[in-house]
Amino acid sequence: MHDATRKLSIAQVLICGATIVTLSMGIRHGFGMWLAPITQDMGWTRQTFALAMAIQNLSWGIFGIFGGMMADRFGAFRVLILGALLYALGLAGMALSPTPLLFSLTTGVLIGAAQAGTTYAVIYGVLGRQISAERRSWAMGVAAAAGSFGQFLMMPLEGQLIAQLGWQTALLVLAAMVLLIVPLAFGLREPGFHGSAPIQRTQSAGHAFAEALRYKSFLLLTAGYFVCGFQVVFIGVHMPSYLKDHGLSPQVASTALALIGLFNVFGTYAAGTLGQRMAKRHILAFIYFARAVVITIFLLVPLSPMSVYVFSAVMGTLWLSTVPPTNAAVAQIFGVQHLSMLSGFVFFSHQIGSFFGVWLGGYLYDTSGSYDIVWYLAIALGVAAGLINLPVREGAIARPTPQAA
Template sequence: MTIKQSPDLKTVLIASGFVLTLAMGVRHGFGFWLQPISQAHGWTRETYSMAMAIQNLLWGVFGPFAGMAVDKFGTTRVVIFGALMYAAGLLWMATVSHPLLFVIGSGALLGAALACTAFGAVSSIIGRTAPANKRSWAFGISSAASSFGQFVMMPVEQQLITHSGWQTAFYLLAGLLIAVMLPMAWKLREPPVDHSHGPQQSIKEAIHEAFSHKPFLFLVAGYFVCGFQVVFIGVHMPAYLKDKGILDPNVAVLALALIGLFNIFGSYYAGKLGGMFQKRYLLSSIYLSRTVVISLFLLAPLSSYSVYIFAAAMGLIWLSTVPLTNGVIASIFGLKYLSMLSGFVFFSHQVGSFMGVWLGGYIYTLMGNYNLVWGITLALGIFAALINLPVNESPVERQTATA
C-alpha cells in the first residue's frame, strides 16, 4: 500500500479538529432543545427522545457505508456531503412540526451527517498519516477536538436559544457548519490509496475476518455500553436536574461544558497512554471508573457543586474510549479498511445510544423518573469493564499479510 502526496499530520489534525469540534459540539447540545421543542409542539419528552434515538441509530447504520465511501472516494467528498446533510437536518428540526416527520427526517439527515463528519469519517486519514508509534496519540488529539467542541458549543447553543429563540438557533448553526466545514474538508484531500501492489483483501473478506475474531466482538459489545451511557447522560441531564429541583439552566450548561473541557485532557492522555500500555486494561478501567463515578453522583446529596464534580470526573473518561478503540482496530486489522471496521464497531455504540436516549424518555414517561435507567447504566458499566479484559490487540495472523 502506498500513498502519494498525502497532507501532513499537522494539517490533518487541525482540519479534522475543526470538523469534529463542530460536528460533535453541535450534536452534544441537542439536549437543550428537548424542552422548548416539546413545549412548542405540545409533545411528550418521548417524541423528541425518539428523534434523537433514531438519529443515533442511523448514525451507526450509515457508519460502515460512510467508511467504505471514505476508503473509496476520500475524506474530502464524504465530509462535504456530511456538512450539507447536517445543515439540512438542522433546518428540518427548525421547520417541521409533524411528530412522525420530525422524528424520521431529523433522524435520517443528522444520522447520515454525523456518519460523514464524526470519528469514523476522519479516522482513516488520521491513521494513514500518523506513524504507527504516534497513531494512538493522534486519535487522542482528534477525540480531544470533539470534546473541545462540546466545551465551546454548549454555552453558544444555550445562549442562541435564549436570545434568538430555538428555531433561529438552528438557522444560525446551519450557516456556521457550512462556513467552517467546507473549507476544512478541502484540507483533507488525499489521493486514492493505491492497493494495487502486494496481497489483496476484499471488503467481504475483511468483514468476515473481523466478525470471526473474538476481540473484535468484545469491542463491539463494550462500545454498546459507551453509547448507552454518554448519550443518556448528554441528552437527559438538563431535564433530570430540573426535575430534581435545580432550576437554573446554567447549571446544566456548565456541567455539559465541563464534561467537554475535562474530556479534552481525558482523550489526549488516553491516546498517549494507549501507546504505552495495553489498551484493553485502559478500556476496562474507564468503564469501571464510570460505574464508580455515577454511583457516587447518585448517592451524594444533589447540588450544583456535586453536579460540577460529577461532570468533571465523567469528562475525564467521557470519550477516552474512542482513541483506544480505534487504536485496537488498527493494531489488529491494519489500515486498509480502518474506516469501515471502525464504522461497524461504532454501529454498536449507536445502538447503545439509541437505547439510552429512547429508554430515558420512555421510562420517564412511564414512571415519572429516571431511576431505572440509572440502574441499567451502572449494570452495563460493570459488564463493559469485564468484556474488554480479554481483548488482545495483536495483529491477526493471515496466510498472506495485507496492509
C-alpha cells in the same frame, strides 16, 4: 510528488480533522438543551423528542458503516462534503418540522447520516492512513480531544443562541455554521484518491468485514462500545431535564455539559497518549469500571449544583476517552486499509447502545415519572463492559496468505 504513497503533513491532518470534529460533535452534544423548549413549544412528550434522538443515533451507526466504506474506497473528502450538506439540511428540518414524523426524519435520519460522514470513523481513517503507527493513538486522542473541546466551546454558545434568538432561529444559525466543514474538507484530500494512481489493496472490504466478525477480540471491543453509547447519550440528552426535575436551573445544566466537554479534552488526550504505552484493553476496562463508580456516587450524594459540577468534571474525563484506544486497537489488529469501515461497524454498536440509552430514558420517564431505572442500568452495564474488555488481544491478526481485493 503525485503518487499514492505521498502523505499529508501531520499538522494539516490534525488541524483540519480536529476542527471538523469540533464543529460536528460540538453541535451534536448540545441537542439535550433543545428537549425542553421544543417539547413545550410543540406540545410533544419527552418520548417524542427522545425517539428522534434515538433514531439519529441508530442512523448514525447504520450510515457509519457505509460512510466508512466510501471513505476507504473514494477518500474522506467526498464523504465530508456530503455529510456537511446533510447536516445543514437536517438542522434546518429540525427547526421547521411541524409534526413528530418529520421531526424524526430530519432530526433523526438526516442528522444521523450527516454525523456518520463528519465524525470519528471518517476522520480516523485519514489519521490511520496518514500518520505512522508510532503516533497513531496519540493523534486519535488529539482528534477526540478536539470533539470534546467543541462540546465545551459550543454549549455556552448554543445556550445563548436559544436564549437570545429562540430555539428555531438558533438551529438555523447552526445549520449555516456547520457548512464550514466544506472548506476544511479540502485539507483532507488524500493522495491516491483523486489522481491516476489507485490505492493498492490486498484485501477486499468483504474479506475484511468477514475476518473481523470471526475474531473474538473485535466482537468484545464492539460489545464494550455498546455500553459507551448507552451511558454517554443518556446522560448528554436527559441530564438537563433530570436536573430541571430536581429544581436546578438551566444554567446548571449548560454548565454541567460544558464541564463534561472541557474535562473530556484532557481525558481523551490522556487516553490516546497512554494508548502508545499501555495495553488498550486495560485503559478501556478502567474507564468502564470508573464510570460505574462515579454514577453510583452521584446518585448517593445529595443533589446540588456543586455535586453536579464535580460529577460532570469526573465523568467528562471518562466521556469519550474510550474512542482513541478502541479505534487504535482496531487499527493495531487489522491494519489501516479498511479502518474507516471497521471503525464504523464498531461505532454501529455504540449507536445501538445510544438508541436504547436515549429512548429508554424518555420511555421510562414517561411511564414511571423517574430516570432511576436507567441510571441503575448504566451502572450495571459499566461493570459488564469493564469485564468484557479485559480479555481483548491487541496483537496484529495473523493472515496466512494475502486475499485479492
